[in-house]
Each structure stands twice: as structure tokens, then as C-alpha cells.
Amino acid sequence: MYLNCHSYHSLRYGTLSPEGLVKSAVEKNIDCLVLTDINNTSCAYDFVRECNSMNVRPVLGIEFRTKEGNLLYIGIAKNNKGFYELNNFFTKHSLDNTLLPDRAPVFEEAYIIYRNNQIDPDKLRENEFIGIAPYELPKLYTSSLKEYMEKLVMLNTVTFSNAEGYEAHC
Numbered sequence: 001m002y003l004n005c006h007s008y009h010s011l012r013y014g015t016l017s018p019e020g021l022v023k024s025a026v027e028k029n030i031d032c033l034v035l036t037d038i039n040n041t042s043c044a045y046d047f048v049r050e051c052n053s054m055n056v057r058p059v060l061g062i063e064f065r066t067k068e069g070n071l072l073y074i075g076i077a078k079n080n081k082g083f084y085e086l087n088n089f090f091t092k093h094s095l096d097n098t099l100l101p102d103r104a105p106v107f108e109e110a111y112i113i114y115r116n117n118q119i120d121p122d123k124l125r126e127n128e129f130i131g132i133a134p135y136e137l138p139k140l141y142t143s144s145l146k147e148y149m150e151k152l153v154m155l156n157t158v159t160f161s162n163a164e165g166y167e168a169h170c
Contacts, residue, residue, distance in 0.1 A: 003034045003036070003074070003076065003113065003131070003153060003154070003155060004034065004036050004063065004074055004113075004131070004155055004156070005021055005033055005034060005035050005036060006035075006036070006037055006038065006063070007021055007035065007037055007043045007047065009037045009040055009042050009043040010037045010038040010040075010063070011038070013038055014037065014038075018035075018043050018046040018047040018050050019046075019050050021033070021035070021047070021050075022047070022050040022051050022054050022056055023054070025056055026054050026055075026056060030056065031055070031056055031057060032056065032057040032059065033051060033056055033057070033058060033059065034059040034060070034061055034076055035047045035058065035059070035060055035061065036060075036061040036062055036063040036074050036075075036076065037062065037063065038062075038063045038065050039062065039063070039064065039065055039090065040062070041060065041062060041083075041086075041087055041090075044060050044083075047060070048060070059076060059077065060076075060077050060083050061074060061075050061076035061077055061083075061086060061110070062074070062075050062086050062087075062090055063075075064090070064100050064104070066099070066100065067099070071115055072100055072101075072102060072104075073103075073104050073112050073113060073114050073118070074112070074113040074131070074155075075089075075104065075107065075110050075111070075112055076110060076111045076112075076113070077109065077110050078109045078110060078111065079109055081108070081109040082107065082108075082109030082110035083110075085107045085108065085109055085110050086107070086110050089105060089107075103119070104128070106125065107127060110127065111127050111128070111129065112125075112127060112128045112129070113128075113129050113130070113131040113153060113155060114128065114129070114130055114131065115130070115131055115155070116130055116131070116132060116133075116136055116145070118130075121144075121145065121147075121148040121151060124148075124151055128151075129151050129152065129153045130145065130148070130151055130152055130153070131152075131153055131154070131155025132145075132152050132153070132154060132155060133155055133156065134154070134156055140152075
């Protein structure tokens, strides 16, 4: 399962259509996929429909970023109520034209993933985790994070599937 996939609805980041994203997952024998477009959920319906047609379990979320484009956290819905919580939170800030907080609020039905060094691991709530990128794995052997293994998740963002997509992404 990939926890942080972007479609082309993540402007300047993702290059894949919802159909292309799911097709790529099927080709790699992935049976569950998490769509976390940046600051939007506009392709959720198309993504879920495509996943259902190809026997891939769809999971929805949002990658929350600042107006400058810096990653704050990734929210992943456990269920429809969690997707509502994430959307309600983002919509309120958008309509009120207020900045997203550096720390996610308490969500009852959603998981939150922070990047390494964004938050003290001792202050993580039950539903919060730290995402580790593939290039960070070798550093875990000497990191204090190895004491928090139950709070670590692999975070390998999917934004393109081939060299052409990489060029478009760049």
C-alpha cells in the first residue's frame, strides 16, 4: 500500500490521472491505494470508482500544505466520517482564509502523518505517526526514532509512474 499518492489534481506535483494511478497500482500488484492530493479532494469520486472497477481498495485523504507549498501533515481517513472530518477542517480554513495550523487538530476517524523532525515523537497522539522516506531508512540504525518503531510508517510519495511523468513533474 502507498500512503501518499497524488493525481494530477495536485497541481505542480502529480502527473497521473485517477485512472492512470490505479492502473499503475494494478500493474504492481498493489491491492490498496491511498489518494492524498495536495489541499484538495476533487478527484475522490473518480478515484474510488476506478479502484472499485479494478478491485483495488481505495482510501482517501488530504496532504495539507502551507500556501508556500511546505508540507504540514498528511491526513488519511479511516472511513467516510474521517473523510468528512478532513474535508470539513480544510474547507473551514479555506472559507475563513486562515492558515492551517502546524499541528493537526484531534481527528476521531483519521490518521495523521508528519514528516521526520516535524514533531517530538513523545507528543504524538494515538492516531499520529511519523513518515519515513526511503532515503531516511539507513539513518534509523543510529536515530533515537528506533525507539518509536510502532509510530513509524513508510512514506514513499507517488506522483508519476515513468520517465515522461518525472519530466512533467520537474
